[in-house]
Amino acid sequence: MSGLKLRMVLGVTIAVLVAGLAGRTTPARGADGGESGRLQFHGYGEIHYNNPKIDTMSPGAGNELDFHRFVLGWEYEYSDKVRVEGEIDYEHAARELELEEAYIEYDLSPTLALRVGSLLMPVGPLNEFHEPPLYYSVERPYVERFIIPTTWQENGAGFAGQAWRGKASYRAYVTAGLDATKITSLGGLHDVSSKGSESKADDLAGVGRVEIAPAAGLKLAGSAYYGGADQRTPGLGKVTMTLLGADARYRRAGFDLRGAYARVALDGADRVSAFVGGTVGSAMQGFYVEAAYDVLRRDRTEGLRSLVLFGRHEDFDTNEEIPAGFVRDPAAERTVSTAGVSYYPIEKVSFKADLEHWKDGADRKLNRVNLGAAFMF
């Protein structure tokens, strides 16, 4: 980022913070008789030490200490029913600036809201709720990196609501479609999102997610995405992408068990592969299962501290199926086993340590040590 751009970002950020504090002290009467003009801030961040750095299968690739994410967000309420949400991600110590989300939310009823703007896609358990203290590992699950491109945001509009006395919730959006030419053999969907920046909208997509909680401690969810993905790229032809996912979580007596599965089907993968000059999977899929236990039993003691031991196994393949005439990359098939500990002195701050064991279809293996500290507010 240029120095001028960085200074502008800093200036605007400081202006928003100061104006927000001023605004907090001067609530005005809204059209509905209540207060309006309320501004609230939130944010999160995390610093990582990776030995060796991520995105490599080479033990000698070097280590990395990265202030991976620092996100500032705010919510401005015009009235009881209308608000604007926004988040800016200063990724890798502000080397990358990203509009994480920004949308208008208008309550159509007490349990149904219209959203318009740059939206976090309701796919998978983590994409919308991705604050780092919410997961125990230093890095996010890799299935939600290569198969579900967390953090995935697109420009669009749709609805967010609840039903069944709050035991079910749903989101359904129409958004700009993906650009399939950004899919890579090993990276899968990791870099396909437009991030809301001049999104190609020749193809649109529909996406939705339903979560239900049929019993105490149990949450089940399903996500679906379907859309055009060629964006009328000359010479590519029609390409569509379908993503289906399911996830579950069960928490009881200090235990936290969760799992997720996602499968991507790319119709037209042969043409995409020919266009990009490499194999792009016609199907990509992955899953993970995770078990965790809070030794300090925050749920029972009503204290603030937690000490969570966890283990997770992931299995994913970005070349699960490939188009005829193209060569499978054995390195696309990967398993990652992670074991670690996460200590929470308070519930919104965590210190993490874990060990990852990677293995791919080319019979390469790698062990990685990760240390991290994370917060949200």
Next chain:
Amino acid sequence: MIRVRLGRSVWIGAIAAIVSIAPISTAGPRAPEAPTPFARVYLALRGCTSCSHCRTTIRQMARAGSNGGQARVSSDAVEVRYMKPGLVPLRDVIGRLAENRLHDLTLIDVLFEAEGTIGTTSAGATTFTLKGTGQSFPLNLAPSLPRPGGGTPVRLIAAVEGWREKGGLTLVARQVHSTT
């Protein structure tokens, strides 16, 4: 060099902030202050309240059972406010949040503030009756607190007890203010 750039950024931010709040502090009449709501329910929360999606979830939970109340979510509480006299479905408001299973959220404590009168039943029990509705709650009123009788309007701030169990709710008075 970095210090110079940062310093400029701070000044740019400060000036922009002053400009943005100037109309409030110097020009024209101040916006009218918000009226005191007829009733408020404060629900102290622990858990994930940070991001916009969390707050929407919590806001929808609170509003769904509130019978028209406005919900304001902050980092550690949600406040349901009623601007005009009306029935306050206290059990439902609390229950939606206390029994929620979808979100990583724990309800810690509940405070209730409302206008009404303090009375005594024929059985000798103390009650608090909401202004203009006839809706009443059992009230535990410590001897050290004022006990205005005879239908004197008061503003009561009370802890709500009994929401963790099935059955009726009881208000435990913390403050009683005469509104006459």
